[in-house]
Structure formats: structure tokens, C-alpha cells
Amino acid sequence: MNLQEPNLLRHSGYVDGSWISADSGATFAVVNPFSNEIITRVANLAEPETERAIAAATLAFQTWKQRTATERSRILRKWFDLLLVHKEDLALLMTVEQGKPIAESRGEVEYGASFVEWFAEEGKRAYGDVIPSPRSDARLLAIKQPIGVVAAITPWNFPIAMITRKVAPALAVGCTVVIKPAEDTPLSALALAYLAEEAGFPRGVINVIPTDRPAEVGHLFTHDPRIRKLSFTGSTATGKKLMAQSAGTLKKLSLELGGNAPFIVFEDADLTEAIAGAMTSKYRNGGQTCVCTNRFYVHDAIYDAFVQKLAKAVQALKVGDGRVADTEIGPLINNAAIDKVDRLVADAIEKGARVVVGGGRSEAGPRCYTPTLLAEVDTTMDLSREEVFGPVAPIFRFTTEAEVIGLANDTPYGLAAYFYGKDHARIWRVAEALEYGMVGINTGLISTAVAPFGGIKESGFGREGSKYGLEDYLVVKYLCWGGINDRTVTP
Numbered sequence: 001m002n003l004q005e006p007n008l009l010r011h012s013g014y015v016d017g018s019w020i021s022a023d024s025g026a027t028f029a030v031v032n033p034f035s036n037e038i039i040t041r042v043a044n045l046a047e048p049e050t051e052r053a054i055a056a057a058t059l060a061f062q063t064w065k066q067r068t069a070t071e072r073s074r075i076l077r078k079w080f081d082l083l084l085v086h087k088e089d090l091a092l093l094m095t096v097e098q099g100k101p102i103a104e105s106r107g108e109v110e111y112g113a114s115f116v117e118w119f120a121e122e123g124k125r126a127y128g129d130v131i132p133s134p135r136s137d138a139r140l141l142a143i144k145q146p147i148g149v150v151a152a153i154t155p156w157n158f159p160i161a162m163i164t165r166k167v168a169p170a171l172a173v174g175c176t177v178v179i180k181p182a183e184d185t186p187l188s189a190l191a192l193a194y195l196a197e198e199a200g201f202p203r204g205v206i207n208v209i210p211t212d213r214p215a216e217v218g219h220l221f222t223h224d225p226r227i228r229k230l231s232f233t234g235s236t237a238t239g240k241k242l243m244a245q246s247a248g249t250l251k252k253l254s255l256e257l258g259g260n261a262p263f264i265v266f267e268d269a270d271l272t273e274a275i276a277g278a279m280t281s282k283y284r285n286g287g288q289t290c291v292c293t294n295r296f297y298v299h300d301a302i303y304d305a306f307v308q309k310l311a312k313a314v315q316a317l318k319v320g321d322g323r324v325a326d327t328e329i330g331p332l333i334n335n336a337a338i339d340k341v342d343r344l345v346a347d348a349i350e351k352g353a354r355v356v357v358g359g360g361r362s363e364a365g366p367r368c369y370t371p372t373l374l375a376e377v378d379t380t381m382d383l384s385r386e387e388v389f390g391p392v393a394p395i396f397r398f399t400t401e402a403e404v405i406g407l408a409n410d411t412p413y414g415l416a417a418y419f420y421g422k423d424h425a426r427i428w429r430v431a432e433a434l435e436y437g438m439v440g441i442n443t444g445l446i447s448t449a450v451a452p453f454g455g456i457k458e459s460g461f462g463r464e465g466s467k468y469g470l471e472d473y474l475v476v477k478y479l480c481w482g483g484i485n486d487r488t489v490t491p
């Protein structure tokens, strides 16, 4: 791999300001999901190194929290600048270890950096309150303080942005962090840490634990009382496990979990716009995004036209190596992921779904799946309940607004939903009726650093990005200041 800055390719963990090997000397392989080649091996850290990282973050917290918000902001801003200076290298690293098309990787570097920029500013605005006092001898205040050491566990699908949208707000308000990146994508996380070091974060403020032993590190994160907050993005099953494990220390949690996003197309929708939104919301990152559409509901009156137009767009998608400039769909992340897509598509076909496009693996590479469109899908099929996390668009048919709202909400998940239509009264009704944390109206792309990202129900809780994303790393302290002379001062 030809990087302009070769130092961005790291092989060690980052603990207490040092690049370290595992005490055991163990390493694990990082594999290119397109070619199946080993890119490199990285240190396989475990409990002793994680313990040291928590100790370092605990010590560093005492001084990092004392810096002014402006001082912290300047270092964050420097980090932001460095992310953009090294955009091409970071994008290449990401595509090689994650597989997404290089244009999407460039987009993610910018998106990831935007959280750093936003929170560098927003960290200066962690305002408290002066509360009108019911007692004449006392004054009441609420101040906001950093919660303490934060553990972040992140997934492989957005190897940079899922880290920055957790750690940028944490660092901005004075917390320190220990990050466990996904085992499939540690290189992006380590490159981020390298640039953080260059930006001037003091030792111990940021720590990164590459490991193929997630349960061991997760156990320590959830049981150690020095970790005050755990922020997790990943599957609902793992989120539930981490929440149960955190009960003993009553940690504050942010859980950004799985989704089952509906995408509703009403009969008055602009079809061209709806197709464009459908392509973005379904096929971004090859369908491996928690806010990706999982179920299309199209009104009976426009069903055939929608399927026909979408089929044309899906058929044109180019599958292949993400490093090639015109690739639009890369490989799936690993064998388990492509096996899951195979299983869900086979189940749907067996139960009567009609394959309009695709329907099987692609010859472009061992983990590539042909972009697929399935029509006449119904609720007996497993993909109506399970997150596909692949380039498969199942299209359901509906006739009434009440029916489609019922279908859309009939899931334990509640992350993102989308709908297209023109009737303003219905837009309000539907937006209010959808039981989701985020709703895209006449758009298939909702993500931005300035808006609150997060779910309800079994999609988790907490919000990332925006002013709400700062609150998750702060605690409110109430000050009751008594003994104040209540007589008015006379001149």
C-alpha cells in the first residue's frame, strides 16, 4: 500500500502515549475483504494492556479536565486539520481494510472529521444554569462537568466516523477515552490515534486497544469502576450484553444498535426523487449501515413503476474492488456477513419473493454480492424482521396509510425511517406516527454532525452529533449556595 505518509500504517496499540506490543507478543491479521490478502498484523492487546490504558486515562483525566474548553478546542481543531491533510491516505487505508469504494471512504474521512470540527466548537458551550431560588438566603446553580473516563466500542462499517462521533464530544468537554475498534478495521483507528498524537493530545487522553478478544476487553470496560461511561455502536445482541454487564457499576451508557429501517413511497411521491433516495439509503456502504433501508413499502398504484425504475438503477451498479475509482459496491466485510445475506435471500425466494435483479453472489470477488432487488416480499420472510446488512432491496406492497404505518412500526427496532410523498398534512401525520429516532422526509440521507443521531426501542438510546451529543459526556452538578445575606444593599 503506497501511503504518502507511511507512518499512518501502525502495527501497535496506543496506550499512555506509547505505541505498544502485546505483553504476550501476540498479533492478529488484518485482511483486505476484497482480495482476502493479509494487509498487515497488529498487536493483539488483552486485559493487562487494557488495564494500563484505563489507569493512564484515569490519571490523564485529572489534568485534561482542568484545561479550558478553548485549549482543548485548539487541539481538536488541529486534529481536524490533520485528518483533512491526510484524507487520501486515510481513505486508502479504510478501503483496503473495510472494502468500501474509495469515493465513499473519502466521504467518510470528511464526515468523521466534521464531528471533530463541530465538537471543537460546541465544547465551548457546555453551559449550566442559574436557577431562581425559592430561598432568600441561597442561590442555586447547575454546572456541567465531564463524566470521566469513557470507553468506546466501535464497529467496522464506519471505521473513522463511529470513533470521532464518540470521542470528539468526550474530549471536547474534558473526558479521556479508551477505544476498542472493531477487529476487522483497527488500522483506521490507529491512524486516527497517530494524528491525535501529532495534534498534541497529552499522553493518556486517547488510548486505542486493537484486539481479537472483544469479550475480554468488554468485560473489563463494563466492570471497572474507573470507566464512568460506555459508548457502543454495533449489534443489538452485543449492546444488550454490555448493558447487562454494566449493571454492577451503573455506568452511563450510549447504545447505537441495529435497525430495520422502512422506506415508504406514497402514491403522490416524486418517483425520480424517490429512486435517488432509495439508492442512497439502501446501497451506501453496500447496504452495511445501521440506517440503511431494510424494507421498502411502495403504494400499490405505483408499485410496478417503482420496481421497474429501481431495477434499472440497481442493475447499473458496478461491483468490485473499492480501490478502483468507478466501483460503487465493494465486498461484504467477512464470510459471516455474506453467509447471512445468502440465507435471508434464499428464505425470501423459497417463500415466494420474485428476483427482479441479482439474487446471488457476484463473480467480482469472493465476498461480493450482486446488488439485488426482490419484489412481492411479505412479512413471513425473515428479511422483514432481520437486518440484512447487504445490498438487497426487498419491496413490499401497501394500499393505505394506516396499514403502512402499522407495518413500518411492527419491529422491535426504532432507528431510522424514510418516506416520500407530497401531501403536507400526511407528511406531518406520518412523521409523527413513525416510532423511530430519525425520520428522513423526501430524502434518503439524514446523517450530519449537526443533528442528533440515535434510536429508540431496541435500537438503543443516547444521541450522537449535535448539541445533544455533548450532553452524553457531561454530568449535571447542582450547587446550593447558602448563607447569603438577603437584605438589600442600601447605598
Ligand SMILES: NC(=O)C1=CN([C@@H]2O[C@H](COP(=O)(O)OP(=O)(O)OC[C@H]3O[C@@H](n4cnc5c(N)ncnc54)[C@H](OP(=O)(O)O)[C@@H]3O)[C@@H](O)[C@H]2O)C=CC1
Residues within 6 Å of the ligand: 153, 154, 155, 156, 157, 180, 181, 182, 183, 184, 211, 212, 213, 214, 215, 216, 217, 218, 219, 233, 234, 235, 236, 238, 239, 241, 242, 256, 257, 258, 259, 289, 290, 337, 387, 388, 389
Ligand atoms: N449499528 C450498527 O452500526 C451496526 C450494526 N451491526 C449489526 O450487527 C451484525 C453483526 O455485526 P458485528 O460486527 O458482529 O457486530 P458486533 O456488535 O458483534 O460488533 C460491534 C463491536 O462490538 C465488539 N464486540 C463484539 N462482542 C463483544 C463483547 N462481548 N464485548 C465487547 N465488545 C464486543 C466488536 O468487536 P469485534 O470486531 O472484535 O468482534 C466490535 O468492535 C451486523 O450484521 C449488523 O446487523 C454491526 C455493526 C454496526
Ligand SMILES: O=C(O)CCCC(=O)O
Residues within 6 Å of the ligand: 157, 158, 233, 256, 288, 289, 290, 291, 447, 453
Ligand atoms: O451504521 C452506523 O451506525 C453508522 C451510521 C453511519 C451514519 O452516520 O450515517
